[in-house]
Amino acid sequence: MDPARRILPLILVWPLLAVGAAAPAGPDRAWSALADNRPQDVLRQLRRDADSRADRLAWAAARIGAQPATDANMREAEAVLAELESGTDELAAEAAYLRARIYQLHLNEPDFAQAAQLFAELARRRPESHWAQLGLVKLGLLKLYLLPDLTDPGSDRLAAAEALLPRIHEPLLRRDLELQIGQAGIVLHQPQARFLPHLIAAAQTGGITGTAREDLIVQIGVLSERAGDWARAREYFERYLAEYPTNVRAFTIRKKLGEVSHRLAQEGGA
């Protein structure tokens, strides 16, 4: 065969080989695909029985996120997570967290009681793990709205979630549960004194973005005004106007600020 004809296929194939060599490799590729919400790419890239525990975890997470989100696929992911959960590293805690999330959110008929039990077990076994801490926030949501029964008016839902707070040491996660307890207090028509401190605690931690932040500052101002706490109302109204002077709510808040300032002046607290 003519040497030139032998080399030709190599010349044609070379760019493909070069591209392949330049592509990102290793577990980062799978994590990046997951972070970018491309679970199908991970499933194409990894095997369920991959050698590395990290790869198996990434595969299971992708199985949870990929379509079709059938119960059979969730069970398949759960089997891998249950095997990973038996380890002692952070991946084991992560696997336990994801397993509980399958029961809480991803099954067609969620099993909230089972999810709560798995979150509680994880928090008992690995209390300082980030995944156990995040699990306590999700357990808080279950207790606020779903357990033991949505229609049970007698249960003190706020108290059940409040009991979890001392166990959450990560400030941002604790803030998230504080905020959820505060908002649940409003929806569950609880006395203001029961939920307002949680909203204040969440605002004090900070870092809340989007409309949630705006709403929270207004809320604390207005609810404080309703409770007759003029000083706090003024503090939050002033804060709102400093941060959002042109917002559609600013007119009403300026009016309210005038009213609470007047009250404070009357009471000698200005």
Next chain:
Amino acid sequence: MRRLRAKLGLVLLAVAYVSALYWVLTRSEPVIHSREVTIYFAHWQIERGPPDGINAAIKRYEELNPRVHVVQLQIPGATIYPQWMRSNLAGETGPDLMEWGAWLPGQKDIPARYFAPLTAELAKPNPYNRGTSQEKIPWQDTFHDKLLAPKRDSPDPGQIYGVNITESTLRLFCNVELMKEILGRVVVPKNFDDLRKILAQVQDFSRRTGRTVHGLAGSRDTTRAVAQSVFVAPLLGVNQRLDDGGTLYLYNRQVLAAYLAGRWRYSEPAVRAGLQLVRETTNAMKPGFIQLRRDDAMIEFLRGQALFFFYGTWDATSLRRLASFKIQPMKLMQAMPDDPEVGRYVLGQGGEGIGETSLAMYLNKASRHPAEALDFLKFLTSVPGQQLFTDASLWLPAVNGAVVPEEIRNFRDYQEGISFGQAPYDMIGTEVSMNWDRNFYLLSGENGSAEKFAAAMDAAMPAAIREDLNAELRATLVLVKPQDPVIVGWAGLTGDKARIRREESEAAQTMSEGLALQMKLQLAQAK
């Protein structure tokens, strides 16, 4: 003979060559594009103005970025755009940047499924603002309203998905010459009662002269805008009553849940008073208006057959370029506490806020060139980009620092007053909106009444609202579920960026999950 044939052949060859040369130089696309990256920017603002403004910004952007080519896709709105958007997004063939609106029926799930959040980028200064008054200011804070609507319409309360290109409000566009002919002078209504009197005089003029002139140009689209503007004044008290959380703002889900809990009804006096105002204004439109669209109303106004055309300032450029008469934009003032008909239900002056920025553009998650698309979006919403846009389109800029052209300066003369945001009792969801349109004939016209319409709405609402609240719940869950693998992905990556994105995703997911659970609870309690 042979020589003649040879000559003819040469002539034909020369003609073919010249024709081919002409075609290649003037008509054909280059085989190899001179720019490496092409990004597509799709919107439905095909009125006069925006395409020119966007083209002006594209031209400058391409000068600054020689490797990027930006293609503006103008897709007709209303019926075509939503289907076009949905099918392209599902097939991963969508443009890099797309317009979206929360009011598009049946499209609520789009941002959560297909668009990338811009929250982290919005927290940083826009590099194209270097050397302007907005330098060093976080991108989000450079917008005149700090992106009120993209925050409100976000399926996820902790994230912002879109940025706005312009600012708009609703105005009564008045045919000045016709007003002088009817009223003898130009009368600017200072409250709703003034408008009521003007509309009565137009009716009287038409009767006396036999000329077909209506107070308001009529169509289904403009009716929506009129209704939203006049309906709200008597509802301020209802809004206050429903605002349990003290946010001074009501979201659709709150209005829906409050109806299910029996906390307001269309037939209650304050809501009926609002409906009465809607009836009064739509009775100034021509019969059959509900079958007509915005363009029909515009034609009616341009023909001098209606004194006012009420719609957004987004139509001002078209009106200005097409009308043969002088047009004066006026505010449609809300009813006040001294209104003779509905004043007892009105708490005070209703406000327009400071106007909302609009024409929201979103970054397609499946974009092949997300960095370049985001960069163009930054240029378009920078002070220099917005100046080009506003000068060429005569649409208001969305950001601070751009000089508003003299012709449109009064669009920013907003009415201050009480506002609960949208608090839309007519468009709280797809099913509710459909029922509103379906029953509107019971409100307007000789045989209509606020009572008949309210009764029909109250009969239809429980099922419609349940459907809409369920749709809100589903849209929220669409956002919550995929976040679990996303969080795992960020946790697997190292570095500050990954840590921050993980923390943001965790916080946002918990907030959205909380909202979904609130809706679930409200649906369960109302069974």
